Amino acid sequence: MTETTTSSALPEKLAGATPEVIARPIRGLSDKAIAWFFIGPTILLLLAINIFPLIWTIWLSFTNYRANRPNAEVKMVGLDWYHRILGDGDVWLAMQTTAHFVVWTIIIETVLGFGLAWLIDKKFRGHGLWTTVILIPMMLSPAVVGNFWTFLYQPQSGLFNYAVGFLTGIDPSSFQMLGSVRLSPWAIVIVDAWMWTPYVMLICLAGLRSIPDYIYEAAEVDRASPWRQFWSITLPMALPFIMLAVLFRGIENFKMFDMVNLLTGGGPGSTTEVVSITLKRQAFESWRTGYSSALAIILFVTVFGLANIYVKALNRVKQR
Amino acid sequence: MSGLSQAHSVVAPSTATRRIAGAIVIVYALVTLIPLLWIIATSFKTPPDSIAYPPKIVFTPSLEGYVNLFTTRTRQSPEMLAQLPPPTTWYDKLVRSRNMVIAGPSNVIPRFVNSIIIAFGSTFLAVFLGTLAAYGFSRFRVPLKDDLLFFILSTRMMPPIAVAIPIYLMYREIGLTDTKLGMILLYTAVNVSLAVWLLKGFIDEIPREYEEAAMIDGYTRLQAFRKAVLPQAATGIAATAIFCLIFAWNEYAFAVLLTSGNAQTMPPFIPFIIGEGGQDWPAVAAATTLFVIPILVFTILLRKHLLRGITFGAVRK
Numbered sequence A: 001m002t003e004t005t006t007s008s009a010l011p012e013k014l015a016g017a018t019p020e021v022i023a024r025p026i027r028g029l030s031d032k033a034i035a036w037f038f039i040g041p042t043i044l045l046l047l048a049i050n051i052f053p054l055i056w057t058i059w060l061s062f063t064n065y066r067a068n069r070p071n072a073e074v075k076m077v078g079l080d081w082y083h084r085i086l087g088d089g090d091v092w093l094a095m096q097t098t099a100h101f102v103v104w105t106i107i108i109e110t111v112l113g114f115g116l117a118w119l120i121d122k123k124f125r126g127h128g129l130w131t132t133v134i135l136i137p138m139m140l141s142p143a144v145v146g147n148f149w150t151f152l153y154q155p156q157s158g159l160f161n162y163a164v165g166f167l168t169g170i171d172p173s174s175f176q177m178l179g180s181v182r183l184s185p186w187a188i189v190i191v192d193a194w195m196w197t198p199y200v201m202l203i204c205l206a207g208l209r210s211i212p213d214y215i216y217e218a219a220e221v222d223r224a225s226p227w228r229q230f231w232s233i234t235l236p237m238a239l240p241f242i243m244l245a246v247l248f249r250g251i252e253n254f255k256m257f258d259m260v261n262l263l264t265g266g267g268p269g270s271t272t273e274v275v276s277i278t279l280k281r282q283a284f285e286s287w288r289t290g291y292s293s294a295l296a297i298i299l300f301v302t303v304f305g306l307a308n309i310y311v312k313a314l315n316r317v318k319q320r
Numbered sequence B: 001m002s003g004l005s006q007a008h009s010v011v012a013p014s015t016a017t018r019r020i021a022g023a024i025v026i027v028y029a030l031v032t033l034i035p036l037l038w039i040i041a042t043s044f045k046t047p048p049d050s051i052a053y054p055p056k057i058v059f060t061p062s063l064e065g066y067v068n069l070f071t072t073r074t075r076q077s078p079e080m081l082a083q084l085p086p087p088t089t090w091y092d093k094l095v096r097s098r099n100m101v102i103a104g105p106s107n108v109i110p111r112f113v114n115s116i117i118i119a120f121g122s123t124f125l126a127v128f129l130g131t132l133a134a135y136g137f138s139r140f141r142v143p144l145k146d147d148l149l150f151f152i153l154s155t156r157m158m159p160p161i162a163v164a165i166p167i168y169l170m171y172r173e174i175g176l177t178d179t180k181l182g183m184i185l186l187y188t189a190v191n192v193s194l195a196v197w198l199l200k201g202f203i204d205e206i207p208r209e210y211e212e213a214a215m216i217d218g219y220t221r222l223q224a225f226r227k228a229v230l231p232q233a234a235t236g237i238a239a240t241a242i243f244c245l246i247f248a249w250n251e252y253a254f255a256v257l258l259t260s261g262n263a264q265t266m267p268p269f270i271p272f273i274i275g276e277g278g279q280d281w282p283a284v285a286a287a288t289t290l291f292v293i294p295i296l297v298f299t300i301l302l303r304k305h306l307l308r309g310i311t312f313g314a315v316r317k
Helices: A002-017 A020-027 A031-060 A081-086 A089-120 A125-138 A142-152 A159-168 A184-209 A213-221 A226-254 A258-263 A274-286 A289-319 B014-041 B064-070 B078-083 B090-096 B108-139 B145-157 B160-174 B180-204 B209-216 B220-248 B253-260 B266-272 B281-302 B306-310
Strands: B071-075 B101-104
Touching: A002 B108, A031 A213, A031 A289, A031 B145, A031 B160, A031 B180, A031 B220, A081 A289, A089 A125, A089 A226, A089 A274, A089 B266, A125 A184, A125 B014, A125 B281, A142 A159, A142 A184, A142 A258, A142 B014, A142 B220, A142 B281, A159 B014, A184 A226, A184 A258, A184 B014, A213 B071, A226 A289, A258 A274, A258 B253, A274 A289, A274 B160, A274 B253, A289 B145, A289 B160, B014 B281, B064 B071, B064 B090, B064 B108, B064 B281, B071 B090, B090 B101, B108 B145, B108 B180, B108 B220, B108 B266, B108 B281, B145 B180, B160 B209, B160 B253, B180 B220, B180 B253, B180 B266, B180 B306, B209 B220, B220 B306, B253 B266, B266 B281, B266 B306, B281 B306
Parallel strands: none
Antiparallel strands: B071 B101
C-alpha cells in the first residue's frame, strides 16, 4: 500500500497542472496503482504455486530428503544426485526413449499435418466442417485417450489389431502392440500422432492462409511450375508456422506423461519409459525425493534451454 | 502431384483438384474418427460383445455398460437369487440376468461432480485474474513487462510431474492434499498463464479510443474498464474460459498424484472402473462417452478461436 500512496503523489501534483480531461482519471486510482492491483494477484499466485515450489525443488535436490519419511534428519548431499543422474544408465535410456518418441511424433505429425493443411487450403466444399471434425482428437483428455487405446490395442479383440490383420492378412492375435518390446515404442507414437496431427494441421493451415494471393499470381505470370511455386513460395512462407507447431509439440511431448502412463505405464519393462514416467516412479513409487528433484530440475532446464534455442532460430526464420 | 498440376492458378484450384483434396481429407477425418466412434459404440455393448472376436460392428444395443458404471454389484448364488423378490426396475432386471444384485451407487457421480466443481472453480478464478492482468499488461507501462510475460508463459513449460513433487509436500504441510480447493488453486495457476496470454491478445485488439472516450465522459479508469472494455472483450473472455475449462476437465497428472478420493476427478477415475476380471470395458466406454460429450460441444463452440488458444495467442487469424 505504501508504494501506491507514494507513486500517486506525483500524478496528483501533475493533475493540478494538466487539463481537466486528463486530470480526471488520475483522481481515482492512479494508473500505476491500477496496473499493480491488476497484475499483482496473478504474479503472487504464480510465485506461490510455481516459483516457490521450484525453489523448494532446487533445495530438495541438494538433500537426501524422502517424502515418505518426513521426520528423518535431512542431510545436505551437495551435487551428489546430479552426479549420479548424469551417470545413471537408466536415465539415459529414458532420455533415448523420450527422444525416439519426440522425434518420430514430430516427423509424422508435421508431414501428415502439413499435407492435410495443404489439401484443406484447396478450399473444397465443406472444408470448414471437415476441419472441425479432424480437430476432435486433440481436444480429448490425453489420459482418457491413452486408456481407450489400450482397448483398441487388445491382441485378440482390439479394433486396431483386427484392422491391421484385415488389411495385411497378419493374424490379429499374433502381435501385441503394448506387450512387445519392439512394437510398444511405436504404439505410443501412433496414438500421439492420431491425437496431435490435427494440432500441427491447424497451425500449418494458418501459415498457408497467411500467404497473400498476389505472390502466387506473380509466380503464375512468371510461369513458375506448381512444383516450383510449392518449394519457393508455399513452403518457405509457411515455415515459421511449421516451426511454431514443432516447438509446441516438442515441448509437450518431451514432458509427455498422461497418455503414456495409461497406455503402457512405461512398460513392457522400461521400453516406453519416457523421462516423466521415470520421474514419477522415482518420486512417487521409490520415494527418492532428493534424486527425483534433481532429475526434475535437469528436465526443466533442458526444456527451457531447448525452447530458448528454438525461439531464437524461429525469430531468425521470421526475419528472412 | 501431377494430377494437381493441371490447375491454372494456385489461387483458385480447379474443380478436379478440389474434389481430390476433399476426398482425401474426408477419408482421413472418417478414419481418425473411428476410435472415438468405436468407444461410443462399445458403451452400448454387453461385456461379452465388447471383447468378441471378430469385433462386432453390428450388435444388439444394451445399457449394461451405463448400469454398471453407476452401480456397484455383488454376485449371488442362484439359490440366493431365487429367494429374492422379483426385480422391479429394468436395471435391476438387467443386473439380475447376470446373477448379480445391485449393492449401491458407484463413485462415478461424486467424481463427476468433483470434475465439474474443480473445472468451473479454477476457470472462474483463472479468467478473473487473467482478465485483470491482461488489461494491466495491455494498457499500462509495466516495468519489465516482457520479462514478466515471459515468466508467466514459462511456468507452463514445467513438466507437471516436476511441479507435483514440491506441491505434494507443500499441500501435505498445509492440509490441501486431496481437497477441491487445492486442485482449484493448482489448476488456476496453470491456466492463468494461458488466460493472460490469450486475453492480452484480445484486449490489445480493442481500440484504446473506447476507454479514452469513456474517460472524457467522466468515467474513472476502473469504470471505463468495466463499461467500455469488458463488454468489448466478452467473446475473448468466453473463448478463454472454454480453453481453461477444457484443460481443467482433461487434466490427469496432478489429479492422479495429488488426489485419492475426496477430490478425485474423472480422468484418474475412469481407468479404474473394473468389473470381474479386469476392466469393465462397456462401463469404461460409458464413462468416456459421458466425459467426452461436453468437450465435443466446447470444440464446436470454440472452432473459430481454436488456433489462438492452442498457440497461446501467438497465431491470431
